[in-house]
Amino acid sequence: xxxxxxxxxxxxxxxxxxxxxxxxxxxxxxxxxxxxxxxxxxxxxxxxxxxxxxxxxxxxxxxxxxxxxxxxxxxxxxxxxxxxxxxxxxxxxxxxxxxxxxxxxxxxxxxxxxxxxxxxxxxxxxxxxxxxxxxxxxxxxxxxxxxxxxxxxxxxxxxxxxxxxxxxxxxxxxxxxxxxxxxxxxxxxxxxxxxxxxxxxxxxxxxxxxxxxxxxxxxxxxxxxxxxxxxxxxxxxxxxxxxxxxxxxxxxxxxxxxxxxxxxxxxxxxxxxxxxxxxxxxxxxxxxxxxxxxxxxxxxxxxxxxxxxxxxxxxxxxxxxxxxxxxxxxxxxxxxxxxxxxxxxxxxxxxxxxxxxxxxxxxxxxxxxxxxxxxxxxxxxxxxxxxxxxxxxxxxxxxxxxxxxxxxxxxxxxxxxxxxxxxxxxxxxxxxxxxxxxxxxxxxxxxxxxxxxxxxxxxxxxxxxxxxxxxxxxxxxxxxxxxxxxxxxxxxxxxxxxxxxxxxxxxxxxxxxxxxxxxxxxxxxxxxxxxxxxxxxxxxxxxxxxxxxxxxxxxxxxxxxxxxxxxxxxxx
Numbered sequence: 001x002x003x004x005x006x007x008x009x010x011x012x013x014x015x016x017x018x019x020x021x022x023x024x025x026x027x028x029x030x031x032x033x034x035x036x037x038x039x040x041x042x043x044x045x046x047x048x049x050x051x052x053x054x055x056x057x058x059x060x061x062x063x064x065x066x067x068x069x070x071x072x073x074x075x076x077x078x079x080x081x082x083x084x085x086x087x088x089x090x091x092x093x094x095x096x097x098x099x100x101x102x103x104x105x106x107x108x109x110x111x112x113x114x115x116x117x118x119x120x121x122x123x124x125x126x127x128x129x130x131x132x133x134x135x136x137x138x139x140x141x142x143x144x145x146x147x148x149x150x151x152x153x154x155x156x157x158x159x160x161x162x163x164x165x166x167x168x169x170x171x172x173x174x175x176x177x178x179x180x181x182x183x184x185x186x187x188x189x190x191x192x193x194x195x196x197x198x199x200x201x202x203x204x205x206x207x208x209x210x211x212x213x214x215x216x217x218x219x220x221x222x223x224x225x226x227x228x229x230x231x232x233x234x235x236x237x238x239x240x241x242x243x244x245x246x247x248x249x250x251x252x253x254x255x256x257x258x259x260x261x262x263x264x265x266x267x268x269x270x271x272x273x274x275x276x277x278x279x280x281x282x283x284x285x286x287x288x289x290x291x292x293x294x295x296x297x298x299x300x301x302x303x304x305x306x307x308x309x310x311x312x313x314x315x316x317x318x319x320x321x322x323x324x325x326x327x328x329x330x331x332x333x334x335x336x337x338x339x340x341x342x343x344x345x346x347x348x349x350x351x352x353x354x355x356x357x358x359x360x361x362x363x364x365x366x367x368x369x370x371x372x373x374x375x376x377x378x379x380x381x382x383x384x385x386x387x388x389x390x391x392x393x394x395x396x397x398x399x400x401x402x403x404x405x406x407x408x409x410x411x412x413x414x415x416x417x418x419x420x421x422x423x424x425x426x427x428x429x430x431x432x433x434x435x436x437x438x439x440x441x442x443x444x445x446x447x448x449x450x451x452x453x454x455x456x457x458x459x460x461x462x463x464x465x466x467x468x469x470x471x472x473x474x475x476x477x478x479x480x481x482x483x484x485x486x487x488x489x490x491x492x493x494x495x496x497x498x499x500x501x502x503x504x505x506x507x508x509x510x511x512x513x514x515x516x517x518x519x520x521x522x523x524x525x526x527x528x529x530x531x532x533x534x535x536x537x538x539x540x541x542x543x544x545x546x547x548x549x550x551x552x553x554x555x556x557x558x559x560x561x562x563x564x565x566x567x568x569x570x571x572x
Contacts, residue, residue, distance in 0.1 A: 001042060003088040006058040009051050010291055016041060016092045022099060029100040040156065041096035042105045043089055043147075047113030048074035049196055060085075061116045062123040062130065062139075067197035082129075082139050085113070089143050090150040097151045103187065104153050106144060108177070109160035110203050111195030114140040118177070119195070121167035133173055137180065144184060154187035156230060161191045161217025164199040171217055175224050182227035188252055190230035191218040201477050205233045205257075207282040208364040208481045215244065222251065230254045236261065236280040241269045260287055260299050276377055278302060279370035285475045286559050292476065300559040301371055303332065303566035312570055315340045319400035321572070322347060324391045324536060327354025329550025329561040330405030331375040334384045336569035337403070344384045345399075347391035352376050354407055356558060358427040362453045363485070365478075393539040401545040401572060404537045405565065408530035408551035413441070417502030421524040426450060432457050437520050439463075439507055441499060442527035443470040445557075448482050450525050455489045462518055464497040464509065473557070494518075530555045547572065 001016040002008045008015075014028075015021055032039040048061040052072040060081060061074035077085075093104055108114045116122045117139045123130050129139050148155060159177060163169045178189045193214050194202025201209045214233035222229045229251045235241055236258035244253055258265045261280035267273035278301055286305065290298035299305040304312075318341040323334045326348035334346045351357055353372035360368035379386070396402050410423040424446045426432070434457045440447045443465035451461045463470065463486070470493060471479040486493075494511060501508040507518040532552050540546045549568050550561035 001044070001092070003043065003045055003092050004058075006056050007046055007050055007088075008054050008057060009046055009049065011051075011054060011294070012291070012296065016043070016095050017088075022095075025095075025099040033100075038102035039100070040103045040105050041092070041101040042107065042158075043092050043096070044107035045085055045088065045113040047116045048072065049112055061113065062125055062136075063116065065122075065124070067111075069197055071197070076125075082142065086143055086146045090146050093147045093151045093153070097153055101153065103156060104147065104151070105156040105158055105190060106147060107158050108140050108144075109158050109192055109195075111160075111163065111197040114143060115160065115163075115169070115195065118173075119163060119169050121163065121165055121169075121198075133176060137177060141180065141184075144181065144186070148184065148186075156188045156190050157181050157186050158190040158192060160195060160203075161193050161214060161221065163195045164193055164202045165195070168195065168198065171220060174217070175221055178221045178227050179225040182225050186227075188228040188230045189221060189225075190232060190252075190254060191221055192232055193217060201481060204284055204288055204477065205282060206284055206477045207367045208478060211240075215247070218248070218251070222248070228252070232256070234280075234282050236265070236282070237277055238269060257282070257287055260297065260305055261301050276374060276381075279367075279374050281367045281371060283365075283368070283475060284477055285557070288477075289475050298559065298563075300562065301374075303563040310570070312336070312340065315342055315572075318342050319572075320398075321345070321401050321403060322391065322396050322399040323403045323405060324396070325354065325405035325407055325550075325552070326352040326386065327405060327407050327550065327561070328356050328371070328375070328558055329407070329552070329565040330354075330403070331372075331379060332562045333403045333405055333549055333565040333569045334379050335375070335382065336566050337572060338379070338382045338384050340570065340572075342572070345387055346379065346384050347387045347389065347395075349388070349390035352386065355424065358424060359449075359558070361427040362449045363456065364481070365449075391536070393536065393543070396540060397544060399544060401547065402540055403547050403549055403565075403569065403572075404534065404540075404552050405549050406533040406536060406552045408532050408555045410526060411529045411531045412526055413499075413528050415499055415502060418524070418526075419502075421526050423526050424450065426525060427453055433523055434458055436460070436522040437462075438523045438525060439518055439521045440525045440527060441465075442529065443493075443495075444472060444527060444529070445474045447471075447525070447527035448474065448479070448486070450527060451486055451491060452482050455485065455491070459523075460490065461486065462492040462494060462521075464494040464499065464518075466496065466498060468495040470495070 001014045029039045050057040059072040059074040060077050064076040066073045161174050162171050196203045211234045218229040218231045232254035258280045262278035264273050285300040286298035296306050320343040323330045323346045334344045338344045436459045438459045440463040443463050448471040497509050497511045499509040505521045509516050534552050537546045537548050549565040
């Protein structure tokens with residue numbers, strides 16, 4: 001929660017700074033308590049990581065250097081400024097206790113203000129607050145001590161076990177910090193990793209970083225200091241939760257995004273809800289991406305997130321529906337229709353899951369493989385009948401309605417000589433090409449994904465597009481790390497490029513009005529966008545009620561396909 005309106009990371013962030021928040025916070029705490037849980041107030045000062053796009057934000061730090069990956073230049077703090085920050089924390093702690101919070105968590109990690117003092121990679125001071133570990137820890141511990149002396153609530157402290165950069169905080173210093181915190185009687189050290197400035201994939205525990213590193217940090221801190229720890233980082237399935245419960249019998253297990261994907265996750269871990277867990281993919285597509293975009297909290301796998309006020313009422317008059325296409329859109333439409341009491345037949349001529357079966361076949365996206373099996377199991381459990389054949393217009397006349405979820409097909413440009421090429425389905429090959437000169441025409445998500453899949457096989461990649469923003473439709477962290485991988489492996493990026501002729505292994509193009517030729521091309525992959533497949537809806541028009549959903553209606557991504565199908569099916 002923000003401590004002052006000028007210290008926000010996102011416009012919709014919850015504040016704990018003024019009396020007008022009191023009733024709302026009391027209601028929040030009351031709601032949490034009614035659900036049988038305790039409420040912890042997370043208090044954080046962003047320092048130089050306050051959002052520069054929010055008018056009126058303030059930027060202070062241990063340094064006057066901005067984050068190297070962007071942001072405003074901060075003011076180097078004087079001792080008077082430190083005293084003001086201490087007061088912000090103590091005032092917020094008093095407020096939290098007043099409105100009924102059960103505990104506090106102080107943020108000393110993730111590259112925020114107090115970590116900006118702790119980190120030798122940020123703190124460049126030569127006074128009593130810089131240099132040695134003791135000096136760098138002085139101001140953060142002032143905050144901890146002041147809060148301890150102000151309220152009687154248990155205090156957790158969040159830290160980065162390592163900032164995952166050479167010059168940053170490492171586990172040896174975090175162990176020292178945890179030992180000092182333990183001596184001060186704090187309730188637990190909540191062990192994460194990374195910094196929102198330099199290593200956000202670790203900060204957000206993104207699918208592009210290995211699972212379990214934060215668990216190892218927590219174990220080392222516990223063993224070397226005896227402090228109680230809170231273990232965090234992609235705890236999102238029953239197997240890992242059970243393993244960690246045995247590994248850390250006296251610790252807290254901290255769960256975040258798993259509760260966004262599946263609000264019943266804890267109940268399922270405890271065995272009180274005997275259903276499969278809707279998997280968090282650690283993709284950040286809806287949660288982080290939605291918040292950063294201003295859309296609000298969303299989730300790729302859970303279309304109800306952000307729409308909690310909608311009531312999914314049973315159908316007043318159950319009817320029979322055919323859903324055509326068992327990709328993500330068709331699966332979600334079938335689930336929602338069946339949950340509301342309708343009878344559902346789901347037609348799929350190929351493999352259940354559609355194009356999303358290829359999503360996990362690129363580096364670091366293995367977590368994506370969990371979604372289709374979950375949704376297939378869900379439709380089986382709820383009584384949707386899957387018909388493994390192509391649905392033709394004549395097969396659908398006896399239904400009360402038809403939901404067409406036939407997806408989209410690649411849009412192939414009209415280029416003379418373009419006779420031999422591949423599209424996204426190359427990702428499904430049992431054996432990807434090796435040691436080829438590959439030209440990818442189109443540089444959005446699909447083009448970048450294909451490139452990153454081909455690079456480990458020794459292929460030499462050239463990727464061409466008409467504009468400049470390669471990966472423009474990708475989630476921010478996946479985009480950054482995918483493009484980084486491509487650059488490090490010698491990918492040639494050709495922007496402002498229009499290809500107009502192909503002759504054998506020579507590809508002719510114009511780039512900014514300059515004639516260029518791509519020589520010795522062994523393989524061309526087309527990724528110039530997709531077009532909706534909606535012909536079945538046109539054939540059925542007038543004979544049976546029809547609804548288009550997902551890419552068949554409007555080409556988007558996995559999240560929009562699931563959301564569109566859910567919102568449509570809940571009204572039928």
